[in-house]
Amino acid sequence: MVQNDTVSPRLTIRILIVDDSSLVRLYYRNILERAGFEVEQAINGIEAIERVQAQAFNLVVVDVNMPKMDGFSFLRALRRSAPSVATLPALVITTESSQHDLDDARSAGANFYLVKPVSEADLLRHAAILTGRQNERIA
């Protein structure tokens, strides 16, 4: 579990949640905002690409299964973007847990991969590590 006191109050850490379900976006947003992160949302990969190009983020949390542009296509587009955007850490969230899916996530450019249902503790821990809020390595 991530402790709130590990955050510098002056430092804003901005996370983009990308999921086509408004209920799921709201669910993740609540968890992350309660822990002090600032959260923005996009409903698919196309909108997410526009958002990361227009505004600076510290992390993108992206669902794999989305209409229009899915999570993997978004990640490949992200990694081909201008250098300032291409290195944005990405936490991929999916319902599948096979080795094949894990390999797909890695090759698309995911920094880490969580399988649904994602617990509050897991989401906060990985968000903290990937944004540098918590000095720990992910195994």
Next chain:
Amino acid sequence: MAGLEAEQIRPTQLTQEEVRRVCEFLYRRTGMVFADSRRYYIDRRVAERIAATQSDSFRSYFSVLRSDANHEIEHLVNAFTINETYFNREEHQLRCMTSSLLDNIVGVRDRREAIRIWSIPCSTGEEPYSIAMWLMEHWSEVDSYNIEIVASDIDTRALKAGAQGIYSERALMRLSQNVISRYFEPLPDSRYQIHPGLIDSVQFTRANLIDSRDMARYRGFDIIFCRNVLIYFDDSSRRIAAENLYDCLRPGGYICLGHSETMSRISSLFRVCSFSEAIIYQRPEADHGAK
């Protein structure tokens, strides 16, 4: 000015026959039964509509109604429906949904298939939004499934208000401060605006419980909340509504009624399920549509 308006819509004294005609008309359209004991309520609603349509008598109003000029049937139905409710009403059923019903549903479900929940009648949205908030607060698998929440009512004014999502403090009386701060924004007039993410999570549609053709548009629900409406119906309308709702459920799907309502007295189609939190009715798993 407000006083003058109140004066203009003061209940006109309808005759017994006029009341009978309006009640008969409403019954045929909606299944709702209005007893003589609610005479003042009936007079007042009809007087409102006579004033709104600028009719000079009951007789001229009734011909406007029968010809459905300017959607008068919808306006009359809207005037007669009752929309008093609040968030987390009959919370034990919401608890039953996340502690038992959903586990039973997802146990035999492919994760890619949507879970469909229906709130009918949804009034001004308190119930479907309560369901959405309850799922986010109390169901750890909320992110694992595509959850569709459909909210239907016969009253189009109520549906519009639901989609706007603005509520009085009274409607929020059962919610904790944490939940209020997470999902509502206070407005300057002491009302509250619900979070736009919740509005996006609920699909509002018009539906009439006793109209089989209307109800045929709704199929494959896993859980239906149909609370405190069947009490306004007579036996025959209740049976029609129950059969329609049965067809809207998936085999194995559940229906929650209001605390004073009992499906067993209405229809034998459903199985009674006694959970520790609530009594819920189920469309039997083995039955694939035969009635």
